[in-house]
Amino acid sequence: MLVTLSSVLQKAKRGHYAVGAFNVNNLEMIQAIMAAAEAEKSPVIISTSEGAIEYAGMDELGTLVHLAAERSKRPVVFHLDHGKDVKLVERAIKSGWYTSVMFDGSSLPFKENIKTTKRLVEMAHKKNISVEAELGAIAGMEDFVSVEARDAHFTNPEQAVEFIAKTGCDALAIAIGTSHGAYKFKEASALDFKRLQAIRKLINIPLVLHGASGIPANVKKICIDHGCKIEDAKGVSDAHIRKAVSLGINKINIDSDLRIAFDAGVRRFLAENPEVIDPRKILGPAKDLITLVVRQKMNMFGSRGKG
Numbered sequence: 228m229l230v231t232l233s234s235v236l237q238k239a240k241r242g243h244y245a246v247g248a249f250n251v252n253n254l255e256m257i258q259a260i261m262a263a264a265e266a267e268k269s270p271v272i273i274s275t276s277e278g279a280i281e282y283a284g285m286d287e288l289g290t291l292v293h294l295a296a297e298r299s300k301r302p303v304v305f306h307l308d309h310g311k312d313v314k315l316v317e318r319a320i321k322s323g324w325y326t327s328v329m330f331d332g333s334s335l336p337f338k339e340n341i342k343t344t345k346r347l348v349e350m351a352h353k354k355n356i357s358v359e360a361e362l363g364a365i366a367g368m369e370d371f372v373s374v375e376a377r378d379a380h381f382t383n384p385e386q387a388v389e390f391i392a393k394t395g396c397d398a399l400a401i402a403i404g405t406s407h408g409a410y411k412f413k414e415a416s417a418l419d420f421k422r423l424q425a426i427r428k429l430i431n432i433p434l435v436l437h438g439a440s441g442i443p444a445n446v447k448k449i450c451i452d453h454g455c456k457i458e459d460a461k462g463v464s465d466a467h468i469r470k471a472v473s474l475g476i477n478k479i480n481i482d483s484d485l486r487i488a489f490d491a492g493v494r495r496f497l498a499e500n501p502e503v504i505d506p507r508k509i510l511g512p513a514k515d516l517i518t519l520v521v522r523q524k525m526n527m528f529g530s531r532g533k534g
């Protein structure tokens with residue numbers, strides 16, 4: 228069933244676990260993620276980025292996710308990820324598809340971010356749609372050499388309090404050292420847990436961790452063994468994800484891990500079955516690998532059995 232982000236995350240906050248938000252671009256990814264949610268009896272957030280909407284269409288993805296959600300007993304949130312373009316967020320709110328939208332005003336001056344987020348929250352709440360907002364620049368620890376530079380770019384706890392009070396947003400994406408993409412760290416995984424604790428202490432709404440893929444070694448190996456050049460890819464360690472959940476993260480965004488699972492499935496199948504031209508057979512193993520990765524995340528985040 229389709230539900231709002233707020234309902235799923237408030238429950239997660241009370242239960243001290245996190246719900247995965249998985250990015251989709253096509254039918255196969257939606258099917259694979261829903262199969263994982265069924266197997267783990269887990270709530271699930273299905274996210275579409277601006278790029279996914281450009282690739283597959285908002286109505287097309289909306290139709291597929293609504294069908295999947297209606298057929299399932301699991302709580303399913305349909306979420307717009309990283310709406311940087313105000314027009315796109317407004318379009319998503321008006322479309323009738325989404326039960327949650329993210330407005331990413333993190334690159335705007337603080338006051339501008341507040342003003343625009345507040346306006347979109349009012350618009351979305353009239354339609355019972357949740358809003359995730361972002362404060363701070365989501366970039367890796369290594370992007371900032373000094374502690375001062377991190378302070379300037381990572382989420383400031385006091386600012387977060389003011390931001391939430393003035394915007395009324397339902398969830399907040401914070402910057403504590405994760406980054407988007409498959410190359411998050413040169414050395415070991417590292418996050419600013421002190422900052423997370425400080426933010427959690429001061430604010431009372433669910434917190435979101437973006438750029439949280441782990442680049443699992445087994446899936447990465449399948450990719451590399453079959454010609455994919457991602458030797459240097461590195462994600463957030465499982466231990467650090469578990470710690471982030473224990474310190475109060477309630478939504479975790481996963482995109483890169485699904486991409487490498489898809490890539491691994493397709494590459495391996497084609498290498499082992501060069502005579503096959505049937506897209507159903509080529510994409511089947513990719514779906515299975517995505518389901519496997521998503522199930523593992525649901526277990527790690529603690530959402531298993533919660534939906």
Ligand SMILES: [Zn+2]
Pocket residue numbers: 309365407437438480
């Ligand atoms: Zn993100």
